[in-house]
Amino acid sequence: xxxxxxxxxxxxxxxxxxxxxxxxxxxxxxxxxxxxxxxxxxxxxxxxxxxxxxxxxxxxxxxxxxxxxxxxxxxxxxxxxxxxxxxxxxxxxxxxxxxxxxxxxxxxxxxxxxxxxxxxxxxxxxxxxxxxxxxxxxxxxxxxxxxxxxxxxxxxxxxxxxxxxxxxxxxxxxxxxxxxxxxxxxxxxxxxxxxxxxxxxxxxxxxxxxxxxxxxxxxxxxxxxxxxxxxxxxxxxxxxxxxxxxxxxxxxxxxxxxxxxxxxxxxxxxxxxxxxxxxxxxxxxxxxxxxxxxxxxxxxxxxxxxxxxxxxxxxxxxxxxxxxxxxxxxxxxxxxxxxxxxxxxxxxxxxxxxxxxxx
Ligand SMILES: NC(=O)c1ccc[n+]([C@@H]2O[C@H](COP(=O)([O-])OP(=O)(O)OC[C@H]3O[C@@H](n4cnc5c(N)ncnc54)[C@H](O)[C@@H]3O)[C@@H](O)[C@H]2O)c1
Ligand SMILES: [Zn+2]
Numbered sequence: 001x002x003x004x005x006x007x008x009x010x011x012x013x014x015x016x017x018x019x020x021x022x023x024x025x026x027x028x029x030x031x032x033x034x035x036x037x038x039x040x041x042x043x044x045x046x047x048x049x050x051x052x053x054x055x056x057x058x059x060x061x062x063x064x065x066x067x068x069x070x071x072x073x074x075x076x077x078x079x080x081x082x083x084x085x086x087x088x089x090x091x092x093x094x095x096x097x098x099x100x101x102x103x104x105x106x107x108x109x110x111x112x113x114x115x116x117x118x119x120x121x122x123x124x125x126x127x128x129x130x131x132x133x134x135x136x137x138x139x140x141x142x143x144x145x146x147x148x149x150x151x152x153x154x155x156x157x158x159x160x161x162x163x164x165x166x167x168x169x170x171x172x173x174x175x176x177x178x179x180x181x182x183x184x185x186x187x188x189x190x191x192x193x194x195x196x197x198x199x200x201x202x203x204x205x206x207x208x209x210x211x212x213x214x215x216x217x218x219x220x221x222x223x224x225x226x227x228x229x230x231x232x233x234x235x236x237x238x239x240x241x242x243x244x245x246x247x248x249x250x251x252x253x254x255x256x257x258x259x260x261x262x263x264x265x266x267x268x269x270x271x272x273x274x275x276x277x278x279x280x281x282x283x284x285x286x287x288x289x290x291x292x293x294x295x296x297x298x299x300x301x302x303x304x305x306x307x308x309x310x311x312x313x314x315x316x317x318x319x320x321x322x323x324x325x326x327x328x329x330x331x332x333x334x335x336x337x338x339x340x341x342x343x344x345x346x347x348x349x350x351x352x353x354x355x356x357x358x359x
Contacts, residue, residue: 005029008220012145012227014165014234020145020223022171023216027058027133030106030170031066034131037167040104042069043131044094046117047108048077051135054178059108059133071097075113079259082116082151084160090120104129104167110136110183111143115161118149122164129167135175137187137215138264141194141222142243144169146230157251163235173216184212186264188299189246189271194222196271196292197242200336207295241340245330246271249305249352252316256307268301273312275332277355285334292335309352317345 005025012018021033034043043063047056052074060070073093075081094105107117107130114132121130134144150161176184188211195203202221211218226243233240250270253261275292278284296303305312317327327345332338343351 008216010220010223010227012165013231014147015163016147016165016167018166018168020169020171020227022140022173022219022223024172024174026170026172027055027175028062030059030133030172031062031064031068033168033170034063034068034104034106035066037129037131039066040068040102040129042071042097042099042103043106044097044099044103045070045072045106045108046075046090046113046120047072048075048081048110048113050077051109051113055108055133055135055175059106063106075116077112079112079152079157082112084151084153087116087120087151090116091124094120094124099124099128101125101128104131106131106133107144107166108133108135110134110139114139114143115148115150115158118147118164118166119151119161122149122162127164130164132166132169134169134171136179136183137176137219138183138190139187140171140173140176140219141187142190142226144171145223145226146240147234148236171219173219176215182262185300186262189264189268189296189301191218191222192292192295192299192301193243193245193267193271194225195295196275196332196335197245197330197338198225198336200291200334203291203295203335207291207298211299238340241328242330242338245332245338246274248316248327248329248348249273249312252312252314252352253305253307255315255318256305256311265302266305268296269303269305272296272303273305273352273355274330275355276357277351277353278331278333280354284332288332288335292332304357309349309356312352313349316348 007023010020105121107114132144134140147165150158153159246267250266253266275289
């Protein structure tokens with residue numbers, strides 16, 4: 001007799017409440033899980049051309065066993081698919097398949113798939129249900145939870161989107177076995193971010209025990225932290241901004257590199273620069289940057305950006321997080337505690353300078 005998988009359930013309380021399930025082998029029973037939230041007649045699986053060949057069939061078969069009619073829409077992998085053209089063809093496809101408001105989209109993939117499918121679900125017929133099946137570590141710990149959906153415009157990332165919560169998130173940790181090592185590192189940068197903004201003991205354990213050895217726990221810990229933040233600030237007007245720790249300069253890094261340096265690596269550099277700067281300015285407890293540095297090294301993440309402070313600050317300021325002349329940045333006070341500060345936009349370069357390793 002096959003054993004039932006151990007399911008870790010985290011309930012998210014937001015404008016739409018839902019469960020985030022995680023554990024080994026959950027894909028097998030995804031159809032059954034979906035029935036719990038009310039059976040759709042049809043489910044359209046949205047996935048990319050790396051993930052679909054690996055897990056598309058298993059997902060479709062499970063849905064079929066639960067009596068759900070399925071279809072699929074496969075996008076090219078990579079950030080380029082988070083665009084108007086792909087969004088439009090996805091909508092045209094589901095419309096041609098006559099999906100109605102009682103049907104659903106199933107996002108099977110990383111953050112790109114989830115953001116695109118989520119936005120399509122939010123806007124098709126003024127909103128149909130969608131289920132997230134995150135397959136990258138980044139999607140599991142970050143993008144699949146919290147309801148931010150978006151696509152990019154030529155002049156900026158995530159420029160069109162909305163808040164739209166999924167009806168359920170199901171993370172089968174077995175799928176991470178096929179995730180390329182670089183993508184795992186990308187996700188680890190966000191995991192470390194959770195430790196820095198809210199849990200020093202978690203950071204300490206990440207340093208002692210490789211995350212791969214307790215990945216189920218790592219994922220559910222991060223999801224629980226995000227759940228708590230989202231419950232208090234779903235629409236990102238205050239505390240949720242903490243999740244942007246390392247992201248302002250991180251986006252600067254990504255942009256300077258013409259998006260050659262991936263997001264997670266940019267965030268790692270951004271966190272390291274901000275922590276050194278905060279320590280140098282006497283805001284942060286001495287020794288914090290050393291703690292962060294040890295964890296980043298453990299997961300082979302970079303600590304210094306290959307650009308000048310001015311290049312970084314200029315690129316970061318072109319980013320959408322600038323509000324008028326002021327900019328909100330996330331500043332560490334110690335490992336496990338960060339605060340949001342509003343600074344004149346022109347001061348960002350001072351932070352980048354103070355946090356540079358060459359000074
Ligand atoms: N909505 C949010 O709150 C939020 C938060 C953070 C990031 N994001 C967005 O998420 C995106 C980045 O997400 P990502 O890093 O998951 O990128 P991604 O979706 O491009 O996935 C990364 C790569 O890994 C591959 N992959 C994914 N799962 C796999 C698996 N199990 N086996 C083998 N290959 C696999 C994908 O095909 C892709 O090539 C960005 O667009 C970012 O803006 C959104
Ligand atoms: Zn991020």
